[in-house]
Amino acid sequence: MIENTRFEDAAAGFEPLRPKLTRVAYRMLGSVPDAEDIVQDAFIRWMNIERSDIREPEAFLRRTVTRLCLDQLKSARRQRETYIGPWLPDPVVEEEEVEDVTLPLMLALERLSPLERAVFLLHDVFGLGFEEVSATIRRDPAACRQLASRAREHVRSARPRFQIEKQRGLALAEAFFTASRSGDLKTLGAMLATDVSIHADGGGKRPAAIRPILGFDAVMKLFEGLANLFKTTTFIRAAFINGLPGFITLEADGELQTTALEIEDGKVAAIYVMRNPDKLKHLH
Known part of the structure; x- marks a missing residue:
């Protein structure tokens, strides 16, 4: 009974802060499951200390989470040195732009x-x-x-150099999806900046370019080559992905994919594609 009360008291003080702490951890690590694990570790520590001595729980827990993240970053950097292809952070899907x-x-x-x-x-x-x-x-x-x-x-x-209005951003994302997946290369080309780039993270688990695709001609050539495969793509919804307008799709191989678009002066300047299934699990 005493142990249950202790747990409930710890949870009552911690749970309202969990979203903020997870936000700190995710932005430190770029990984959703790692951030959740760090925050859970902080909760276990919170549960086992004398909490009456803590005057500012939020500051104490933020310090704990940050220090745990600093320890984790040391091993994460070593892992990324051997990562196959471009590394992108786990996609976080949001209804609004996060600046x-x-x-x-x-x-x-x-x-x-x-x-x-x-x-x-x-x-x-x-x-x-x-x-x-x-x-x-x-x-x-x-x-x-x-x-x-x-x-x-x-x-x-x-x-961020400018803020894109929510509906405008989502409309651009949907228009980009339609043009790229229907094979309408003329419309697609009109949307792209001359120095546009594609960064695709497959993590060695799904096919993806192992280096960024750079420049208008190279990007258009890629979309032209993938046109037939793209016809079997299922559009799920448009959303802001890590603060950028984009969309979630179900691809020909039956796996999810996220595409985020960096917009500059009304043109698509960079395309970030997450294909690594390990980084998409939380979206299911």
């Missing part, structure tokens, strides 16, 4: 050290002061400011 961390920015964060990534996210994205960031990563505030400055230099070009 803080879009897919291009998450890719830019991969170039940062774990500490730079933590400082940038905690300070620039989640709005924490440097004193709190300092306590979280166990570095003095001056060092945290230097880490943040270096991080900004690396990711400046990947920050």
Whole structure:
């Protein structure tokens, strides 16, 4: 009975914070299941401490999650060195555009050290002061400011440059799907920027280009070659995927796929395709 009460008390304080903590962990790691595991680990620790001594539960748990993520990033970096083809973060499907961390920015964060990534996210994205960031990563505030400055230099070009209106973004995504899957190459070509690129993550589990496809001609050639295969694609729905307009499909092999579109000046500048079934499990 006492143990049940202890568990219920711990859960009552933790569960309202779980979505925020998962958001921090996902943006640190780029993996939905890993983020969920980290947050669950934090809950187990929360359940086994003397919680009456914690004056600010949210700050305490955010520190715990961030530190667990920093440990995880060390092994994650080694795994990505042997990853087959381009690595993309797990797709997170949202009804609205999320401005803080879009897919291009998450890719830019991969170039940062774990500490730079933590400082940038905690300070620039989640709005924490440097004193709190300092306590979280166990570095003095001056060092945290230097880490943040270096991080900004690396990711400046990947920050969202403009906001696309929700319905406009979803309409562009649906139009792109229709043109690309129907073989209407003229309409498709009119939607693409001259320096458009395709980044497809198959993880060695499904066919995908092992290097990004760069430039208008190469991208059009790929779509032309896939035209017949695309005819068996089933459109599920349009949505914002990691902050970018896109869509979810059921492909010819019976597996799900997400496609996210980076839009610049009304043109599709980059196409991010997730085909790795391990990264799509949570969408089922």
